[in-house]
Amino acid sequence: MVVNPKQAEVVKLIFAEVLSGKGTQKIADDLNNHSVPTKKGGRWTATTVRAILSNEKYTGDIIFQKTYTDSHFNRHTNYGEKDMYMVENHHEAIVSHEDFEAVDAIINQRAKEKGIEKRNGKYQNRYSFSGKIICSECGSTFKRRIHSDGTRKYIAWCCNKHLKQVTECSMLFIRDDDIKTAFVTMMNKLIFGQKFILRPLLDGLRSQNNTESFHKIQELETKIENNVEQSQMLMGLMTKGYLDPALFNKEKNSLAAEDARLRTDKERISHSVNGNLVKVEEVNLLLKFTAKSKMLTAYEDELFENYVERIIAYSRDEIGFELKCGITLRERLVN
Template sequence: MLSDIEMGYIYAVMVKDLSRLGRDYVSVGNYTDVYFPDHDIRFIAVNDGIDSEEGESEIAPFKNILNEMYARDISKKIRSSHRLRGSMGEPLSQPPYGYMKSAENKKKWVIDPEAAEVVKSVFKMCLEGKGNETIARILQEKQILVPMAYWQRKGLPRGGKKTQPNPYKWCKTTIQKILSQQEYCGDVINFKTCSKSFKNKTRLPNDPENWAIFRDVHEPIIARSDFEKVQTPIAKTKRRAPKPQNGEKNMFCDFLYCADCGSKLWYHTNTTNKEIHYFSCSNYKKDTRGNCETRHYIRADAIEQIVMLELKRLAKYLESHEEEFAKLLAEKTNADMLAEQKTLETELNRAIARNEMLTSLFAKTYEDNVSGKLSDEMYMELSHKYEVERLELKTKIFEYKECLAKISEMEQNKDDFLKSVRKFMEMESLTAPMLRELIDHIDVYEKEGGKKNYTQRIVIYYRFVGYLELPSSDDENYKANTRKGVDVEYIPTAKSA
C-alpha cells in the first residue's frame, strides 16, 4: 500500500477502525498526522467516525493509546499462558531433527526412525574423533538430505531457509547444532529464546539459567553419557581444519594440556618429514608470542604408547586385585563427593535461611507502610530490592539442589568407569571412542635431562574419578618401541603416569 501511495495510485485509505491500521500509537500517529497529509491522502476510520477531510480528531490519540494497551494486555496473557505451559514440561518448540510429533498426542515427541539414524551416525563419528567439517562432508557424499530438505520431502512445516540449491550440502554449523542439542537425551528444554517485547518479534538467546529443563520426557536417541562425552570437544575454541597432506586429526587432540600454563597442546606435522607428528604448547612464547617459557614437546606416537601402557597397567591391576581396585576407587570418589556435598549443603541451608528472612522482612515492611511508619516511595524501593534478591535465591536454591542430586550419580559414574576399563581389556588397540570414554584430560610437563636420554612427566586424569594413583612395585618396567632406534621406557611413579 505504501508503495502504491508513493507511485500516486491511492488517494484515500479507509479502515474499519483505528486498530486496523495498527496498535502502535506512535506509528499510527505518524501515519495519520504526518505521512498521509504529506502525500495528500484522505484517511477514514468508519466505526471511530474519523475523516481527515473534516479536520483533526481530538479523540484519535486516546483511541490509539487504548488500542496499544489492549495489545499489551493480550500479550501479557499469552506470555503468561506460554510460561505456564512451559513450566509444566510441555514442549513449546517444534521437535528437532530426529523427532516428530505423535499422531495421538501433538504435545508428545516420538522418534522419527529415518532421521534418528542420521543423528546417531553424527554422534558416532564425533566420538570417533571426526570434526564437524568431516562429518558434514561424509553425509554429503552419502547423499543424505539436510534437515530442511528432509522436512519438505515429508511435508512438515518448519521455519528457516528453504532455498538451499543443493539439498545434500550439509554445513558444519548444522552438525554442531545437532551435537549440542540436549533434547536427544530425552529431555525437553523450554525458554531457550525470548523476545524483548510484544512490539519486537525477534527471538533472542535466553540465559541458560532461565531455561526450564525436564529430563527423560520422551524416548532418547542418544545415551546421556555419549552426549556428555561430545560436549567437551565441541565447546573448545575452533581450530583450523588439518591439511590433507598432514593426515587425519590425531585422536589425542583436545586431550593434552600444558602442565605449567594450562593451555592446550596443539597438534603439528613436521614440515620436512611428514611421518613425524607431535604436540607442543599453544602458549609457547617463541612459537605463538605467548608467555609459556618452555615448549612441552611430545611426539604423538610416544604419548599413544604411554597412555596404552598406563591403561594396560590399570587393566592388569583390576584383573589381579579387583577388590583393592574397587576399594581404591570408592575412597577416591567418596572423598571428592563428601567434600563437594558438604559445601553445597552449607550454601543451600544459608540460601534457604535468607529466603525465609526475606519473607519476614517483606511482611514487616508492608505492615510499616500500612501503619504510616514507612512512606510509599521507600516501601516500593525496599519491596523491589527484596523481590530481586528473592528471585536470585530461588535460582541458587534450585541449582544447589540439582548439584546435590548429581552427586548421587557419582556411584553410577564409578560403575561406568569400571565397565570402560573392562571393555578396554578386550581390545587390542586404543581407539578414539575408548579414549573419550576413559580419559578426561592429560597434563604434559616439560622434558628433563639431555637431548637423547630424558624424562618427561605425564599425568592422566580419568573421567568421573580424576587422577588415580595405583600402588606400584619396584619390578614394574614397561618398554615400547615407538619407531626405529627410539624406545620409550615407562616408569610409574607417584603423581605420574
Template structure:
C-alpha cells in the same frame, strides 16, 4: 511526668561536609562537531560546581569517541564505577541517559548498583533523580528510547555502507603489507611488494607458512619501517589475500545487530561484494590461484592425517590452553601446541612425540590396574554415600524453599507499605537489606544441597572404570585405541616431561614422560 532535656546538635549546617559529586560526559564519535560537544560538556561541569555551597566536584569522567552500547569499552566510565565502589563519590551528574548508556540493561544494572552503594544519579535532560525510587520505571523507558536511538543510527550507517558496497564507491579503510593507503586508494610500496612476491614464491617452492615466517624474522623484515615479529598465521592470511592481485572483497566480517554487538566472520550470513581491478597488482592471478590450490591440498592432507588419529582434538596445552595438532617430521609423528609453533615466545611447551604419549597412557593404565581397589572402589563408595545424603536432605530443601518464599513475601509487603507512604525510605532500605541478606544465605545453603545433581552419571562412569580393570587379566603392553577412547576425555600437557590425563568420572592423573 518525666523531665525532658533537649540536647542541641554539635554539628552546625555550616560544618556539614559537602556532597562529593562526579560528572560523567561522553560523545559518540571523534568528529570535529562531537569534539566540540565533548569540550562543552567538560567545561560546563567544571564551572557548574564552582560556586556551590553544598556540593563539590571530586572528579570529571569523560569518554571521547567511544560507543555507549558497550560499557566495557568506556575506560573513564569504568574508572568512575570503581571509584564509587571505593566510597569516593556520593552523587553523579550526567547530561542525559543516552550519555550515561544506550543499553537499557547496562543502564539499569549500574543505576541499581550505585543506589545500593548509596550513590544517586541525576540525568539533567530528563530531569530524573535516582534518589526517588519511582523514577526507576522512567529510567527503563528512557533507557529503551536511548537504546532505540543508538540502534537507529547504527541501521542508517549500515544502510549507507551497504549502498556504497553495491554501487562500487566503497573506499578502503586499511592498507596491507605491500601497499600504502592514500585517500582511500591502495598505492604500491615497491620495497614491501618485493617481499610479498618472495613469500608467494617460497610457498610454491615447498616452504610452509611457519618456515616462511621464521625466514622473514631472520632477515629482519619489518612493516611500515618498524621491526615486527612474523608468525605462521600472518603469512597464511597474506597468502589468501585477494588484494595482491588488484581485487577487493568487502564484508568479510560483519557486526551483529543485537546487543552486545559482536564482530564475526561472514560465513554466508550476509552478501559479500567482490571488486576487480581496484588497484595495481603485486602478483599475477595465475600465481595466486596456484597458491590457493596448494593451500587447499595441504590442508586436506593434514586433515586426513589427523582425522584418523585417536589423539586428534584430545590434547590441550597446559600453559596457553591451545589444542595440539599433529605434525609429521621425517616419518615420526609429533603433537605440537599451535601457539608455540606460530609464536614461540608466547608459549614455551615443546612438541611431544606420539610414542611417548602412548607409553605414558600404558603406564597409567597399568598403575590403575594394580591399585584400582585402593583408588576407585573407595571413591565409588563415597559417591554412593553422597547420593544417600542428598536423598535424605529433600525435607531440608523443601524447608529452605518455604523460608525463602516467606522472606520474599515480606519484601513485597514492605514495598507496598512504602508506596502507600506508611514506611519511610531509610527504614525501607534497612529492612529490605536485612531480608535480602537472609535470602542470599538460604540460597547458598540450597546450592550446597543440590549442586551434586550429576552424581548419577559420575557413579556410572566410575563403575565402568572398575568393570574395565576387573576384566583385565594382565598388564597392558601395547596402546589400544578403543581403551583410550573409552576412558580418556582429554590430555593436558603440563610440559614436555609431564602429562595430565582426564579420565571419565572427573578423575585426573599425572604421568611422567620417560
C-alpha cells in the same frame, strides 16, 4: 519472539556473506573490524557465526527440547535421547527457508572437505586429542602437527603458545604415538589394579554423607519461599498505601539481596552434591569396564573419549590423564 531490527540486519548479513562464498572465520573478522558487537557485547568468533547459521529460529520455526536435564539435574545437549518438537511459523522470520538450507549445504560441504563431522549443528573435533591436551606451563591447548625426523613423517602435538611465541612458553612437542602408548599403559594399570585404585575411590565417594547437604538445601528452599511471601506482603502493603515509599524501597532491596544470597548458597551446595553423584557414576562405569576387560594391546579412540576428560602435559617425558571420575593419573612417556 519479536525481531530486533538492528540485530536482524547482522543476521541477514552473515547469511548473505556465506552465500557469497565467505568462510565463518572471515565473517567473524570482518564483523570485529567494523566494531559490530555480538548479542552480549563481545567479539565474534567462527563458532559464534556457525551458531547463528545453524539456528532454525531465524526462519520463523522453533525446535523445543534441544537440551534436557538428567536425574542429577545436569543439563545436556539432546542428541536423540529425548523427543524434540518442531513448531513451524512460530514467529516472524529473518531469513528464508531456502537461504537457511542453502547455507546448511555449504557448511556441510566445507565440513566434509576438512574432514569434520557435523552432529546436530555442532562441530566435533576430528581427532580424539583435539582440544584436550593442556600445557601445564601456560595453560594453552595443543595443536596437531606433522613432523619429520628426516626419514619419515610422524604426528606430534604442540603447545599453541609455544608455536606462536617460543619465548612465552618452553613446552616441547609430544609425539602422538607416545601419548597413545601411555594411555594403553595407564588403562592396563587400572585393569590390573582396579581393586586397589578404583574400588577404594568408589567406596570413599559413596561414604560421603550427602544427607546434611540435602537438609541444608531444604532449609534454603524454605527460606526462599518465605522471602517471596514477604516480598508479596510488602507489595500489598505498598499498594494499599500503608507503607512510606522510602521504607518500601529499603525493605524491598533488603529482601532482594537476601534472596540472591540464599539462591547462591543453594546453587553452590546443589553443584557440590551433583558433582559427587556424577563422579560416583563415572567411577562405577570405569570399574565395570576394568573388572571385565582383558589387558589392552592397542590404543582405542572410544575408550579414551569414554573415560578421559583431558590430558595435562607436564613435559615431553610426562603427561597426566585427568579422568572423568575426578582423579589424574601420571604416566611417563617412552620416547
